Each structure stands twice: as structure tokens, then as C-alpha cells.
Amino acid sequence: MxxxxxxxxxxxxxxxxxxxxxxxxxxxxxxxxxxxxxxxxxxxTPPEMIAQLHGLPLTRLAYAPSEGIAEAREAWSAFFRSWDIDYAPDQILVTSGASEAITFTLSIVAGGGGEVLVFEPCYTNYLSFAAQADVKMVPITLRVEDEYHFEEIERLRACVTPKTKAILLCNPSNPTGTVYTHAELEAVAKIAVENDLFVICDEVYREFVFDGGTVRSFTEFNELADRIIVVDSVSKRFNACGVRIGCMASHNKEIIDVALRFCQARLSVATAEQLMVIPLLENGRxxxxxxxxxxxxxxxxxxxxxxxxxxxxxxxxxxxxxxxxxxxxxxxxxxxxxxxxxxxxxxxxxxxxxxxxxxxxxxxxxxxxxxxxxxxxxxxxxxxxxxxxxxxxxxxxxx
Ligand SMILES: Cc1ncc(COP(=O)(O)O)c(C=O)c1O
The missing domain is CATH 3.90.1150.10 (Aspartate Aminotransferase, domain 1)
Structure with missing residues (x-):
């Protein structure tokens, strides 16, 4: 055999x-x-989303545009705006869940032997996404004794090698529930700038912060705009894991141009599902x-x-x-x-x-x-x- x-x-x-x-x-x-x-x-799943699906005036299910249907990209842009996050529709690509967005992004920034720093414990599928992209995940271990926070910047600095291409941060975190402090995000930002790294921000749980807190999105760091790739999804925030709709967004035109080639290679994302989530993206807070x-x-x-x-x-x-x-x-x-x-x-x-x-x-x-x-x-x-x-x-x- x-x-x-x-x-x-x-x-x-x-x-x-x-x-x-x-x-x-x-x-x-x-x-x-x-x-x-x-x-x-x-x-x-919100009834408005199901109603939207039933009401779609679709007569022919052709391939959607690889970058995403225009109205869907606009809806994602409106969704980000509702969080004071500024991504124009042409800075957003609709993907098959955050999973596809992360897999593409890892390939783009570090594929073929690069290293990406990740806080562990981490979302388990990161390891499979990395394996598909030939990326080595380098862990920064967080400990339960520290409530899964890291605080000291040296922990990060010590993990950077000449092969390090990016830091992947899930905030709020799956699996620990950590919401990173501003000081921690600043430390990540500092290391990214010092070492010329990208920052991949997985914010699929952005809404779910407890005790009256809010998440500090990485997108608040304007000086990092070109280094940041945000990956996002409707799965968790709208109880809609099965629609498989997410996106990636970046101010870096080169990233979006290359990512579009990945999108073209898989042709398109499901048409009806892109359209059915629009009302919630526009008005789901x-x-x-x-x-x-x-x-x-x-x-x-x-x-x-x-x-x-x-x-x-x-x-x-x-x-x-x-x-x-x-x-x-x-x-x-x-x-x-x-x-x-x-x-x-x-x-x-x-x-x-x-x-x-x-x-x-x-x-x-x-x-x-x-x-x-x-x-x-x-x-x-x-x-x-x-x-x-x-x-x-x-x-x-x-x-
Ligand atoms: C942290 C994190 N990122 C990404 C995903 C994948 O999301 P999607 O359903 O949009 O592919 C999950 C799913 O559990 C997750 O927990």
C-alpha cells in the first residue's frame, strides 16, 4: 500500500x-x-435569521463572488462599525467560518515553516489549522495560578526567534475565559512592532465579557493597523454555528490581495448563508x-x-x-x-x-x-x- x-x-x-x-x-x-x-x-438561532433565509428571492444558486457578496461585506463593515472598528467592505473577505479565515491567514503570514506565537491553553483546532499551513505553533504557557494571564512582556520576548512571523491571540479566550488587559495587549503590540510581526486577532467571542467589562479589541491600536488581521464569525454570537459564515479583515492591502487568491481557489462561500446573516450583522447587538x-x-x-x-x-x-x-x-x-x-x-x-x-x-x-x-x-x-x-x-x- x-x-x-x-x-x-x-x-x-x-x-x-x-x-x-x-x-x-x-x-x-x-x-x-x-x-x-x-x-x-x-x-x-434568531428567528429573524431563519425568516430571512425563507424569504430569500433566489432562483439560481450560482457561485457567489470569491470575496463575498457585496451586501454581505457591507453588513460585516456595519457590524464592525457598531464596535467602533473601522473596516471598509473592500478590507473584508467573507469566509467559511472563522476556521477558514484562520487557516488562510496562517498560510499567508507564516506558511511553509514559519512560527506563530500562541498562548496556551488554546483553541485546539489552531494546531490542525497550523499543521495544514505548515506553521509551527510556539506556545507561551499561561498558568491557572495566574488566572491564565501573562502580564510580563519577557514571557513573550523569550519565545521570538528569527522564524517568528505572527502572534495569534484569542480574546476573550477559548478555553480559559481570559479577557486580556490593556497592559497585556500593549505588551503584544510592543513585541509585534519590535520584531516586525503580524497580529492575528481571533475575536469570535467579542460580545461575551462578564462583570460589566468590555473587551479591548486589538483594532484600537491604530499604529498596528497594517499588522493586524481580524478573524470573526457569526457562529457563537448569533447561535449560528451551522451557517458557517465568518470573515477576515485587514487594513493591509497586500494581505487582502493575497487572501483573495486563497478565496478564489475555493471559489466561493455558500450564497444563502451569507445573505441570511445580514439582518443580525446590521442589528444584532x-x-x-x-x-x-x-x-x-x-x-x-x-x-x-x-x-x-x-x-x-x-x-x-x-x-x-x-x-x-x-x-x-x-x-x-x-x-x-x-x-x-x-x-x-x-x-x-x-x-x-x-x-x-x-x-x-x-x-x-x-x-x-x-x-x-x-x-x-x-x-x-x-x-x-x-x-x-x-x-x-x-x-x-x-x-
Ligand atoms: C476561538 C475560536 N476561534 C474560531 C472558532 C471557529 O469558528 P467558526 O465556527 O466560525 O469556524 C472557534 C469555534 O469554536 C473558536 O472557539
């Missing part, structure tokens, strides 16, 4: 989805499984504000529940809809399987995302888990109670 390419082995199986067979088996045995592992919003309040209530339930578990000092997520937590457990991967195979409390169990998969550095995160806030606050509180009983009973509990 011919052997597969070396690259084929670089793409890891999703650490978030690999517990699915155990979860299905638990359900088949009558256990109610509460899924805390996947960031798939549970609330309905109130909708996502309601979601923010709901996620904050869920975050509170998770934090309160975790604080009741002996040996856990919970991290208070500042945004997005995730929390990363250290448990007094030897291996959270084994624990997550045990929860589904051998444990239930009052007929229920939980499916967790083990922390290891969110780290670039091997061996880190073995005693951490990510919790996604995908049920109402009451269910999240119940799930944390199930976790409490599980931690107390688990044979691999640390002393």
Missing part, C-alpha cells in the same frame, strides 16, 4: 469529540449525560447582549459549584463561554472516561473536555478540564454537583 503523507499524521483527532462513543454508551444504559465538552450554543447575560449567569453557577468541591480553587472566567479548571485528579482524561463508563449521580453524569488537548506543550493540562456553559444556570449547577460527587468518589483522586 502507498503510505500517507507525513502531514496526515500531524492532525490530531479532536480531543473534544473523542469521548462521544463513551457518552453514547452511557446514554444507552439510561444515564442522562450533561455535555460540558463542546462549545455548541444550545439556544435557538441587542440579541448578543441578551446572550451575554445568560452566559454570565451560567458562569456564576459553574464558579459557585466548583468552589464547593474540596481541593478545587476555581478560576473565574472573565468572558467567552468557557472555564478551565484544575481538579485534584491524576489524569483528567482517564477521569472523563470513568465519569461516562463507571459513574452516575442520581441518574446523571457529565461529559468533560480533558485539558491536555488544549496545550501545545506535551504533558501539560493533565489535571485540568474545560467546561462549556451550554445549559441553563440550573442545569450547570446540577452538573457541578455531579462533578463534586464524582471527584469525591474517583479512585485516582489526589491526596
Amino acid at each position: 502507498p503510505v500517507l503523507s507525513e502531514k496526515s499524521s500531524l492532525l490530531q483527532a479532536s480531543p473534544i469529540r473523542k469521548l462521544a462513543p463513551h457518552a453514547r454508551a452511557a446514554e444507552a444504559n439510561g444515564t442522562n449525560v450533561i455535555y460540558l465538552n463542546i462549545g455548541q450554543p444550545d439556544m435557538p 441587542e440579541y448578543s447582549e441578551r446572550l451575554r447575560g445568560e452566559y454570565e449567569a451560567r458562569r456564576d453557577a459553574v464558579f459557585t459549584g466548583l468552589a464547593k468541591i474540596g481541593g478545587v480553587s476555581p478560576h473565574r472566567s472573565e468572558g467567552s463561554f468557557y472555564s478551565m479548571t484544575r481538579l485534584p485528579i491524576d489524569s483528567c482524561e482517564d477521569f472523563a472516561v470513568w465519569l461516562l463508563k463507571d459513574f452516575s449521580y442520581e441518574g446523571e453524569s457529565i461529559c468533560l473536555a480533558p485539558g491536555e488537548g488544549f496545550y501545545v506543550t506535551e504533558g501539560l493540562g493533565v489535571d485540568e478540564v474545560r467546561v462549556a456553559f451550554m445549559y441553563d444556570a440550573e442545569t450547570m449547577a446540577r452538573a457541578m454537583n455531579v462533578l463534586k460527587h464524582a471527584v469525591e468518589q474517583y479512585p485516582g483522586r489526589k491526596a
Whole structure:
């Protein structure tokens, strides 16, 4: 048999989805499984978006323009303007989710052997996007003890090599819920300028900042305008993961020109989906504000529940809809399987995302888990109670 390419082995199986067979088996045995592992919003997609889809006067579904349908680019520009972020329609390319935007961007700025700095724990798919683009992800490790903040600029500086091309920052962060401070963003900006780097800003959770805070978008750093590529998406803010619509935006004309060639190579993004999200892009702030309040209530339930578990000092997520937590457990991967195979409390169990998969550095995160806030606050509180009983009973509990 011919052997597969070396690259084929670089793409890891999703650490978030690999517990699915155990979860299905638990359900088949009558256990109610509460899924805390996947960031798939549970609330309905806005009815205006569905109504828009039904009302589209489409008679022929031809290829859309590679750069995106003009009205859709205008709607993205209006959306950014509502956040005081200035991108003209011709500085925006519509993509198939933020996923495609990140994959293109990594190829453009560092493809074929370049390095990109990333804070770990990080969104797991970054590693697969990087593998596709032949980019090496260089991690700057954030620690739960520091609430997953980094503060000192030296941590960043020490990771820069002659091959470093960019810094990738997810703000607010998946998986940690960190909202970076202005000082941290300034540190990133300083390193970018000092070392002539691009900054890739993944702001798909921009709306979801808790405790009355707001996210400082990187786009506020005007002096960095030509270095910044923003990637964005409707998936999370509008409960619309399945429409697969995102975008990339930059003031750097060369970036947009090259990115357009990537867009041309994949021809176009789905026509109906580009059009159906327009009303929400133009007028969706109130909708996502309601979601923010709901996620904050869920975050509170998770934090309160975790604080009741002996040996856990919970991290208070500042945004997005995730929390990363250290448990007094030897291996959270084994624990997550045990929860589904051998444990239930009052007929229920939980499916967790083990922390290891969110780290670039091997061996880190073995005693951490990510919790996604995908049920109402009451269910999240119940799930944390199930976790409490599980931690107390688990044979691999640390002393
Ligand atoms: C940080 C982050 N960036 C990008 C994505 C991908 O978004 P999309 O659905 O737009 O491809 C996700 C999805 O979970 C994410 O969490």
C-alpha cells in the first residue's frame, strides 16, 4: 500500500469529540449525560435569521463572488462599525467560518515553516489549522495560578526567534475565559512592532465579557493597523454555528490581495448563508447582549459549584463561554472516561473536555478540564454537583 503523507499524521483527532462513543454508551444504559465538552450554543438561532433565509428571492444558486457578496461585506463593515472598528467592505473577505479565515491567514503570514506565537491553553483546532499551513505553533504557557494571564512582556520576548512571523491571540479566550488587559495587549503590540510581526486577532467571542467589562479589541491600536488581521464569525454570537459564515479583515492591502487568491481557489462561500446573516450583522447587538447575560449567569453557577468541591480553587472566567479548571485528579482524561463508563449521580453524569488537548506543550493540562456553559444556570449547577460527587468518589483522586 502507498503510505500517507507525513502531514496526515500531524492532525490530531479532536480531543473534544473523542469521548462521544463513551457518552453514547452511557446514554444507552439510561444515564442522562450533561455535555460540558463542546462549545455548541444550545439556544435557538434568531428567528429573524431563519425568516430571512425563507424569504430569500433566489432562483439560481450560482457561485457567489470569491470575496463575498457585496451586501454581505457591507453588513460585516456595519457590524464592525457598531464596535467602533473601522473596516471598509473592500478590507473584508467573507469566509467559511472563522476556521477558514484562520487557516488562510496562517498560510499567508507564516506558511511553509514559519512560527506563530500562541498562548496556551488554546483553541485546539489552531494546531490542525497550523499543521495544514505548515506553521509551527510556539506556545507561551499561561498558568491557572495566574488566572491564565501573562502580564510580563519577557514571557513573550523569550519565545521570538528569527522564524517568528505572527502572534495569534484569542480574546476573550477559548478555553480559559481570559479577557486580556490593556497592559497585556500593549505588551503584544510592543513585541509585534519590535520584531516586525503580524497580529492575528481571533475575536469570535467579542460580545461575551462578564462583570460589566468590555473587551479591548486589538483594532484600537491604530499604529498596528497594517499588522493586524481580524478573524470573526457569526457562529457563537448569533447561535449560528451551522451557517458557517465568518470573515477576515485587514487594513493591509497586500494581505487582502493575497487572501483573495486563497478565496478564489475555493471559489466561493455558500450564497444563502451569507445573505441570511445580514439582518443580525446590521442589528444584532441587542440579541448578543441578551446572550451575554445568560452566559454570565451560567458562569456564576459553574464558579459557585466548583468552589464547593474540596481541593478545587476555581478560576473565574472573565468572558467567552468557557472555564478551565484544575481538579485534584491524576489524569483528567482517564477521569472523563470513568465519569461516562463507571459513574452516575442520581441518574446523571457529565461529559468533560480533558485539558491536555488544549496545550501545545506535551504533558501539560493533565489535571485540568474545560467546561462549556451550554445549559441553563440550573442545569450547570446540577452538573457541578455531579462533578463534586464524582471527584469525591474517583479512585485516582489526589491526596
Ligand atoms: C476561538 C475560536 N476561534 C474560531 C472558532 C471557529 O469558528 P467558526 O465556527 O466560525 O469556524 C472557534 C469555534 O469554536 C473558536 O472557539
